[in-house]
Amino acid sequence: MGGMQDTGTHVLEIFRAAEGQSSRRDADVLASWRRCVNEHRLDPTRHLGPRIVTQGELRQHRQESEELLRTARHGMEDLYRRVNSMGYVLLLANARGVTVDAIGDAQLDRELRHAGLITGSEWHERDVGTNGVGACLASGRAITVHRSDHFDVTLTPLSCTAVPIHDTQGNLMGVLDLSHLHAPQDKISQALTLEVMKSCARRIEMANLVCNHRSDWILRLHPSPEFLDVDPMAAVAVGADGRITGMTHNAHELVNRDLIGRPFSEVFAHEFEDLPVLSAALAPVEGVLEMQSGGILFARAVPPTAPPRSPAGAVALPAPLLAIHGGDPAMQRLAERAAKVVDRKISVILRGETGTGKEFIARAMHQSSRRRGPFVAINCAALPEALIESELFGYVPNAFTGAHARGKKGLIHQANGGTLFLDEIGDMSLPLQGRLLRVLAEHEVLPVGGTRVEPVDIRVISASHRDLAAQVAEGSFRQDLFYRLNGLVLDVPPVRARADLEWLIDRIAAATEERIGFTPPARQRLLAHDWPGNVREIINVCELCAALCEGRPVQPDDLPAHIAAAAGQPDRQSEHELLECLRQCRGNLSAAARLAGVDRSTFYRRLHRAGLMDRRQG
Ligand SMILES: Nc1ncnc2c1ncn2[C@@H]1O[C@H](COP(=O)(O)OP(=O)(O)OP(=O)(O)O)[C@@H](O)[C@H]1O
Numbered sequence: 001m002g003g004m005q006d007t008g009t010h011v012l013e014i015f016r017a018a019e020g021q022s023s024r025r026d027a028d029v030l031a032s033w034r035r036c037v038n039e040h041r042l043d044p045t046r047h048l049g050p051r052i053v054t055q056g057e058l059r060q061h062r063q064e065s066e067e068l069l070r071t072a073r074h075g076m077e078d079l080y081r082r083v084n085s086m087g088y089v090l091l092l093a094n095a096r097g098v099t100v101d102a103i104g105d106a107q108l109d110r111e112l113r114h115a116g117l118i119t120g121s122e123w124h125e126r127d128v129g130t131n132g133v134g135a136c137l138a139s140g141r142a143i144t145v146h147r148s149d150h151f152d153v154t155l156t157p158l159s160c161t162a163v164p165i166h167d168t169q170g171n172l173m174g175v176l177d178l179s180h181l182h183a184p185q186d187k188i189s190q191a192l193t194l195e196v197m198k199s200c201a202r203r204i205e206m207a208n209l210v211c212n213h214r215s216d217w218i219l220r221l222h223p224s225p226e227f228l229d230v231d232p233m234a235a236v237a238v239g240a241d242g243r244i245t246g247m248t249h250n251a252h253e254l255v256n257r258d259l260i261g262r263p264f265s266e267v268f269a270h271e272f273e274d275l276p277v278l279s280a281a282l283a284p285v286e287g288v289l290e291m292q293s294g295g296i297l298f299a300r301a302v303p304p305t306a307p308p309r310s311p312a313g314a315v316a317l318p319a320p321l322l323a324i325h326g327g328d329p330a331m332q333r334l335a336e337r338a339a340k341v342v343d344r345k346i347s348v349i350l351r352g353e354t355g356t357g358k359e360f361i362a363r364a365m366h367q368s369s370r371r372r373g374p375f376v377a378i379n380c381a382a383l384p385e386a387l388i389e390s391e392l393f394g395y396v397p398n399a400f401t402g403a404h405a406r407g408k409k410g411l412i413h414q415a416n417g418g419t420l421f422l423d424e425i426g427d428m429s430l431p432l433q434g435r436l437l438r439v440l441a442e443h444e445v446l447p448v449g450g451t452r453v454e455p456v457d458i459r460v461i462s463a464s465h466r467d468l469a470a471q472v473a474e475g476s477f478r479q480d481l482f483y484r485l486n487g488l489v490l491d492v493p494p495v496r497a498r499a500d501l502e503w504l505i506d507r508i509a510a511a512t513e514e515r516i517g518f519t520p521p522a523r524q525r526l527l528a529h530d531w532p533g534n535v536r537e538i539i540n541v542c543e544l545c546a547a548l549c550e551g552r553p554v555q556p557d558d559l560p561a562h563i564a565a566a567a568g569q570p571d572r573q574s575e576h577e578l579l580e581c582l583r584q585c586r587g588n589l590s591a592a593a594r595l596a597g598v599d600r601s602t603f604y605r606r607l608h609r610a611g612l613m614d615r616r617q618g
Pocket of ligand 1: 508535
């Protein structure tokens, strides 16, 4: 990268600013510099550069950011079309600062890679110093980090304009960043970019609100009437019970008070029943809405486009749990039961074969809960016996030969305020089971070599592919620990028993970097394959296809031979046999499946394969 700032001058300016000297830099940039020096203890003389996460980590980040990716993609493409060939790259980072999507000029590929402006780069301010994504995440505000505003001198040729994207509940979902590799010296050159980016984020949030709140009234808001219909400044969603259910971030600023969950009439000086009057059908001119806090806004109400949500008795699932399946009845039941306990002190055991998504579900439960601490996963079978104790419980300074002089926090401590996921709990040794029991019973950890216990607040989700009750009976698992862990048992079905196979394949395909798609014959082969239990096999196939196809749709020939051949296998029951089972059982799917000698999901899949049923039914 050319145009780098002189290191000495740069470092000096940062240190002076961190000491509180006045500066002509923007206040948000100065605040970030100060955080970097005083809180994160970063050294401006060192080249920090973004870490590039592993492929596995990237897949995980993309899966967790599914809603963000879906929400932002259209807006990103639209924006990129306007700045194409102008030396820009558009990045989408999740709330942890990891780039989960990027659109850039293919001709600049080498330069972009060199600068780390690619998917999988991690831009948290704590690691990389002041940068667009990191500073935007830290402040929650739109920002331009222009050239020498960057903390790391090697980033100073760049100009990065980053805007926050919020979900409909007001939580920061991620950051959209437009970076220029060789921006002009003058920061004012980027003023327009900042405004364009803000408007792009606003429209993304607006589209997301409309898409996620089809059953609610949408109220578009603007301080003046001219833009109300074409580009409203903000919007809120109002549910059938008259309470505000969602908003775009600007609504919060426009109305200047908390909105989510509040009755409409508490925020505005109008009754919920008045909303139809503000709808376009009844009011050819925009309505004037008075706020309870004083002041007025122009408003246009759009009626619901879908029937009301949550019929009596149905559980409203939080988004992360909603995203663990695509209509499989057993998974739906699992998600509903899980949703009921996410914020309770009930221990959960996830039971299922290896690779069925136990950790994936545990993460979704953590994300659905109110716990703000981290999710820490421990594979009890993979930790080396000699290390397991110090890894779990930590140790005090110089606790044993080779120990770190400053001591170390254990994994249990790291999960404080969050969720501890204990995978393969059945493989834990009996002595360690005893120590874990103490942590769970007393809510405190005793580090190795220590004499003072430290309090911890953790929620435990454990997983096992073994039968823990049988292990208790044979004496290899402590009964008292079993009772502590065994609150709610959730059985995770293997892939072969899932009725949402097509959804699962599409979801995993969409999470590949190339976002692969399948031609109809390839899709048919994939659906006809008898998958084993492990989701990882689908991941492997999708990644292989992504590598082989380089962006074009996947053909049957691109699939591994055993899958490409699947459609010709004669293992299927004939259409006649399937229909006969159904007829004998008067259309009762479960009974027909029993009659055919298979489980319900397999029977259902066979019906689908034989073209006798739409996969979305049933
Ligand atoms: N519903 C899903 N959608 C997309 N990917 C999934 C889903 N469920 C699981 N996966 C992916 O499948 C892989 C295996 O899942 P996970 O590690 O959660 O399984 P596990 O049951 O905990 O495995 P193990 O028993 O080996 O620890 C992971 O990469 C995970 O991200």
